[in-house]
Amino acid sequence: MSLNVSRAVREAAGRTVSRNGVVFIVVFAVLGALSAVVTDSAFLLLDSLATEVEGAEPVDVPAPLGVALPGSVLLLLGLVWLLANAAASVVAMRVLVGEHTDTIPDDLFSRRLTRATMSDIAAEIVAAVLIGIGLLLLVVPGIFLAICFYFSRPLIAVEDRGFVDALAESWRLSRGNRLRVFALLVVVVLVGLAVSVPTTLVSALFGGAPAVGSVLGIVLGAVTTVFGLAVVARAFAQLRGDEPETEHADEGEHDEWDDPAGVEW
Template sequence: MSLDIGDAISNGVERLTDRNGLLLLGVFVAFGLVNTVVGQSLFTSYLEFVRSSFETMPGGPGMGEQPFPFAPGGQSMPLALPLSLPVVAALSLGLAVLSEALRIVTIRVVASDERATIPDTATRNIGMATVTAFLLGLVVNLAVGIGLVFLLLPGVFLAVSFYFVRPAIALEDKGLDALSRSWELATGNRIDLFLLLVLVWFISLLASIPATILNFVSPIAGALVGVVVNAVVLVFGIAVATDAFLQLRTDEDEDDDIGAVDADSEFFDAEREEL
């Protein structure tokens, strides 16, 4: 049985709007706000570092040449804080790891039958799962990025094939074999998964329009609305991917059961023939 895209989308919306989904949404809004502040601070700190290096170069602005062409801050980065580059870089790395932990917990919460309370299993083996998801995420993003830059189709193919790496880590405690597990579940379902990814991307694009427009009116308001929208899109996307993973895993189990029944039937038929 193939993937039911409609069920994946509707179940994703349902899990987003139940009590646990709204709780996770609040956590991701808070995380997104911190991440936005750190991200803008990293950008402005890097520009300030480049500007300082540019000014001290022989023939730079101090020697009467043209000034540094990029402003280090400005209205486009209204939430940036005056942090040093090493500090803000360390914060960015820490937030990237924390993001993986939150994704693992979200997958487990969405996959559980609990709707009103966070299940105890949500943080099971969270340290190892987070490290594995972080490292494999780097590998997958690098592979997909190279595929998209040089040839579009290989990048899309890899993105679809490794769509279930995080669910495999979160729900089946996979390690490096999460890559092969995701590939296994995607086999025979890549067209449906591609359509699902395109649909989720299109929904995300539509959701981002208000924040993009608002950013031209008020950068601060646009950034804050963007944080909320990004949190909604992220939790929704995780819920959809988790539901798709569970659908295909259930189909796999049913196929195994049918195969076992067929094997038993052949065995008993052979026994009857001998008798």
């Protein structure tokens, strides 16, 4: 099935401003705040450690949301954020792929959430490493891999696939629609850049209160996150015929990586 880019973007925008979309914006804003606190606190910790080393230069990085916390606590909070963010992304994907805009059925929380969360983390790490290597080498291979792995998250969240199976099936599912998927990636990036403009302006206006810009950035970042998830979800729903299956055949059945001979865009 051919992917309709404009339809996916329109539907994603509608889902982002729906009741469920707003709920997820709040969830990801809270997670974004936790991430910012952990990051800024880590900079404060590094700065304090640097002052104890003779001849070491201070880190000197703005950390408006930083709190003086020991390293062990920061590691624990970082782990909590990683797990919570992945779990929230899985649930959001399940909701956004379906037709739920005002309520969230209980089974979307309860169905194999732990397994899906761990698979999502593994898939994101593997994809990020491979894409990063591709970008460092010639840029184009990294972009190609980002396109091919674009649907791994909905495959994990909706079809309960393992991370290897999800990456392989995403590769197959993107075949024939890769230029359109690239267009979706461009749209999401442009929206992210547009959203960053107000944050930059507020940071400049409230230079004496950097926390104001940080908080606005967290909120707008949450909006961008939900929109990005919604774009993937609605594109996936199209390619799965708008009614994606919740169960799939034995893992490995669709493990097809047979592209190199004649790459199909």
